Amino acid sequence: MSDKPKDKKLPPLFVIKATIGLRNFLIRIAKKMLPANFVLLEEASSFWKAKSIEVAAQLNIPDLLEPGPMPVSKLAELSQCNEEALYRMLRALAGEGIFKELRGKTFKNTSLSKALLTKKESVKYFVMHHLGTNNWDLVGDLFNCVKTGENAITHKFHMEPFEFLEKNPEKNVIFNKAMTETAELSGSIFVNAYNFGQYKLIVDIGGGQGHLLSQILSKYKNVEAILFDQPHVVTEAKELLKRNGVESRCNIVVGSFFDRVPAQGDLYILKNILHDWDDVRSVEILKNLHAAMLPETRLLLIETIIKPNNKPSFGKFIDLQMLIGTTGGKERTREEFEKLLNDSGFKLKRIIENATPFSFIEAMKL
Ligand SMILES: C[S@@+](CC[C@H](N)C(=O)[O-])C[C@H]1O[C@@H](n2cnc3c(N)ncnc32)[C@H](O)[C@@H]1O
Known part of the structure; x- marks a missing residue:
């Protein structure tokens, strides 16, 4: 089965935002009209x-x-x-x-x-990862996480979250499939929301099994790429790149972004990576990218940005997943991203929103 992106016919961004705003408004009105006890009982x-x-x-x-x-x-x-x-x-x-x-x-x-359904662009494995027995138990530890700030994996299993996945291959399979699904869902929107064609060599750091790169390379035929991730994660990447007919334009490099990352890229992508790590570790990763980059090289973070309002947001709940399942990882505000970037020798250039909850944060060296 080919994994080439289908061009999604989505309404313009302002229509999507207005529709979500209207939905939230109506939900709030309905909640105000009903007795609070009933509303909370239903939510709980x-x-x-x-x-x-x-x-x-x-x-x-x-x-x-x-x-x-x-x-x-x-x-x-x-x-x-x-x-x-x-x-x-x-x-x-x-x-x-x-x-x-x-x-x-x-x-x-x-x-x-x-x-x-078990098919492309489904959320089956995402659901199974989030609500399966393993994560269910971790969510059950939220009380301790909130009390102590410690993540549930370290509290319950005495190891680091990514170490836990490495040591539990069956959970790693579901996790990778969940990441693949979110990459598939958002990837076809991403490739149309940013001009990746302006770069010769794109490096996806922590790029998982290469879904985002597959979609970028399928759309932008002049681009070459490097997929960088841990050895136990990229196991199916080669096959996926092959299925999409882009394997000749993508090298797979294994290693740790805490050691060093491949040099010579024109664009470095970090998608949903910094939200796994605390500020100190995030700056370590960013500094390693900085060392590999030339002055004109661009950096693209793809992350949710928490806004200072009282509105419902996917990011605010995924942030709790980061609390229970990572060592100090979190979703961040624009100011927090700006600080991380500045502390690592970068400046934020612009933020580009799209129809997914994930924004593009474009940066370059100071
Ligand atoms: C939340 S997943 C995001 C995957 C992919 N970027 C995406 O958005 O679908 C985090 C990724 O970081 C990778 N990772 C974790 N620690 C790493 C390390 N030390 N060096 C390289 N990659 C690492 C994981 O293997 C995983 O693929």
Whole structure:
């Protein structure tokens, strides 16, 4: 299967922002009109919905329903579940528009449940990573994280988060697939939101299995690239680059960004990397990039930017994931990014927003 980006027909950014603003406004109005106790009770019960979504994904229920509607008895047989228990869970999800219940305890997919199919541009593994037993236990440790500031992996398993993944290959597989999915979802938007074609050599530092680079190289035929990440992470990168017909323009280099990174790039990308690390470690990474870069080389951070307002934001909750699952990692404000960059010998040039929650923060050497 080719991983070439499909050009998404998205509405203009201002329409997306206005729609989200309107949705948030209506939600706030509805919450003000109902008794606060009811509202909070409902919000505090949302974990049932979240966990049920994950269990449905893990059981491959959307895949089983892909050929067409199916009675729960058959679904239970195919997924080796208790029929009554499975029915109760699917009925609850159907109430939320995730699956639809038809007559005779028969279910069919909806557009929401189809987002969990095992296919490209799905969120199946992201859901399984976030809500699977491992992360579920870590979220359960939030109280201690908030009390002490210590992350849950170190608290429970006495090791660093990335060391934990390295030592647990089955969890590493789900984590990598989750990263792949988010890269696929956002990558096709990114390649149209920034002119990567202006660079000859792009280096993606901590670029995972090379999804972003695959999408960039597919669109910009004059560009060459280096994918840099840890050895146990890039295992499937070669195959992916090959499937996209871009392997001849991409070198895979393994190593640690705490030691040194490849030189000679015209653009260095750090996507969702600094949010894994505290300020001291982030400056260490940035200084290593600085040492490899020429005066005219550009740096592109791709991260969520926390805004100082009281509005709901994906970044503010992903920040809690960073709290439980990284050593001092966090989502940052514009000022915090500016300080990190300045402390490492860079200046922030501009911020470019796009239809995803992740902004481009373009920087160059001071
Ligand atoms: C949150 S993931 C982001 C992956 C990719 N940039 C993306 O956005 O899909 C963080 C990445 O940093 C990599 N990483 C962690 N420690 C590293 C190190 N010391 N040197 C190089 N890469 C590292 C991980 O292997 C992982 O691929």
